[in-house]
Amino acid sequence: MERETYQTDVLVIGSGGAGCRAAIEAKKHGLDVVIVSKGLSYKSGCTTLAEGGYNAAFAYVDAEDSTQAHLEDTLRGGGYLNDPELARILVEEAPERLTELESYGALFDRQESGELNQRPFGGQTYRRTCFQGDRTGHEMMTALKEEVIRQDIRTVEEVMITSLLQDEEGRVGGACGISLQSTDLVIFHAKSTIIATGGAGWLYPVTSNALQKTGDGYSLAWKAGADLLDMEQVQFHPTGMLYPDSRRGVLVTEAVRGEGGRLINSQGERFMTKYDSRGELATRDVVARAIYNEIMEGRGTENGGVYLDVTHLPAEVIEEKLETMLLQFQDVGVDIREEPMEVAPTAHHFMGGTRINPQCETNVPNLYAAGEAAGGVHGANRLGGNALAETQVFGRRAGEYAAENVAKSKFKLNPAFLEEEEGRIKKLFREGDYYPFQLKKELQEVMWNNVAIIRREESLKSALNDIHVIRDKMARMKLPEVHGYNQHLLDALELENMVLIAELVTKSAIIREESRGAHYRADFPKTRDEWKKSIVLNKSRNEEYLAR
Structure with missing residues (x-):
């Protein structure tokens, strides 16, 4: 097995929204930065698939909106399991991070006044979701890619990271992995390492996630001794495509409901108000369970879902604001301007993940995490539009503090570590x-x-x-x-x-x-005050609890 070696100051594992933003920030400190990706750089993460929008309390559409209102919605939507400091950072810094995206070249939809347009999303008191039609994540990644290229940041693709380099004191000094093209061992020596690998949607056969989302970052962090928290909190997006099988689980963006889409069962009943007064704009956990219940009680469609209907909307609204959805369903022979979509829940987002502090540090020296790879921001349920904001807010923070750590980083690799990893792969x-x-x-x-x-x-x-x-x-x-x-x-x-x-x-x-x-839990259907605490897991000790 041949070996290829890279030396760098900051290693970023993952090339999605959080990873690219972390790399850009670290590069500002005059450091050498490398991004490594299991798939193709910029194209293999979930950010580019995100459609709906980015939450930022600019109050351009609803003047009453504020960061405090955004915080309250986020905590309430998260079942008050969020780390309150991380949630506060998210809502306070999201607007400035979006402005930075615009400086990189991202274009967001605007009103006739020239101010950013903002649409409603589930669980939000006011309209605060900024967007670019229904292809917001793609627009963000295009701009981030261009900025990474402008900053001359090195990228390495199609390398699967298999372990973090650690010394006898547990300090991380980079990572090693396997080239999927050559099966060579690829070694990255770094003073700071950032995990930005996203979630683990492919634990389930029906998911909206990119193929690469198999929990790699959580596993790397766990094996290195990092704390993971709230791992039971897995969000199922209420609306994924049902057919054909090759498209099953593909996301049908919340923007459809934000623009006025109606959920209807096989009996022609618009059912959401039976479950929540907010109707289709209830939080995702509520809507997903409502759809599941309709299906289980025999009011589902022939294909095992429910209908999502926008035929009452003007055709020009669908063509302008839901263009991606229009094309996505036309590909399978459905014109959403004239007939409803069939949808069902799909595994979508992990609210839990690697435990971080406000500096994105884990409990393992020299190791950082950001984006969906980290936990604590969203609590027990994520509001639509908060994930894209999270990638930029905590991606920037991870890059900043990982860069500051470079000067004081210490690490001494045991050469036997690489021999053992190579032997493990060969077996x-x-x-x-x-x-x-x-x-x-x-x-x-x-x-x-x-x-x-x-x-x-x-x-x-x-x-x-x-x-x-x-x-x-x-x-x-x-x-x-x-x-x-x-x-x-x-x-x-x-x-x-x-x-x-x-x-x-x-x-x-x-x-x-x-x-x-x-x-x-069907056997524990009530929310209990004594469980207003996060479950923290670590490979070296029994579970612990963090009161919220």
């Missing part, structure tokens, strides 16, 4: 009974059937047992050596991370004996 190439992709599918079905929208102790414990069985089967995986891009190797490495994170999600779901936000 994956063997004959066996199962291809990695087969075990991936088995794991996804376990999670979907037992650890999804509605949870119960019996099914959660059954899932935990099944996860352990899959882990045992991994010892009998078969992995052929191939020339060129090795999908089997990628599947095997991702499966290791997925099994670990699935176990942590399930354990946390068992521990939390209440329903709060996205975590709904």
Whole structure:
């Protein structure tokens, strides 16, 4: 196995919105910065797929809006499980970060007055979601990419990071991974390392996430000794596509409901007001459970969903503000100007993740996290529009404080570490009974059937047992050596991370004996005051709790 080595000051793992913003900020300090990505740079994360918008309390449309109102909505929507300091930072810094995006070249929709336009999103008291039609994330990533190129930041793509470099004192000094094109070992020596790898939507077979979201960052952080918190809090977006199978789970943006889309069951009933007075603009956890309930009680469509209808809107509104949705459904033979969409919930966002402080530091020296890879900002449920803001607010903070850490960083690598990692990877190439992709599918079905929208102790414990069985089967995986891009190797490495994170999600779901936000326990359907605390997991100690 050949080796390729990079020396840098700041290593950013992940090339999405948070990763690019972190790299741009670190570069401002005159440092050498490298971005490494498992997929293609700028194109493989979830930011570019985000459609709806970016929350910032500019108060251009509703003059009564304020950062305080944004904070209150965020805490209320998060079931008050949020880290209040992180939530405050999000709402206070979001407007300035959006202005910076504009300076990079991002264009957001504006009113005739020239001020930014803002649309309503679920769980928000006022209209504060800035947007670019229904392709906001794509617009952001285009601008961030151009700024990364202008700053001459090095990017390395199609390298799967398999472990963080650590010394005997637990300090991180970079990372190592495998080139998916050559299977060479790729080593990054860095004084500060930022995890910005996003979430783990592909723990489930139906997800809106990019293919790369298999919990890699959570796994890297966990194995390095970092705290993970609130891992049970997995958001299911209420509206994903239902068919064809190749498009199942693809996001149908909340902007559809923000612009006036109506949810209707198979009996022709607009049902959301039965569940929440805010109707279609209730928070995502409420809407997802309502849709699930309609389907389970026999009021779903033939394909197992409900209808999302915008046919009452003027065609020009759909063409201008929902252009991506119009084209997305036209591709499968549906004209949303004339007929309703069929939708159902899809795994979308992890509110939990690596525990950070306001400087994006983890409890592991020299290690930082930002974006969906970090937890605590959103609590038990994320408001639509807060994720894109989070990428910029905490991406910038991670880059700033990781850069400041460079001068004082200490690290001494044990050479045996690399030998051990190389040996571990080589052992994956063997004959066996199962291809990695087969075990991936088995794991996804376990999670979907037992650890999804509605949870119960019996099914959660059954899932935990099944996860352990899959882990045992991994010892009998078969992995052929191939020339060129090795999908089997990628599947095997991702499966290791997925099994670990699935176990942590399930354990946390068992521990939390209440329903709060996205975590709904049918056997504990009430929110309980004594559970207004985060569950913190660490590989070296029993679970702990953080009162909120």
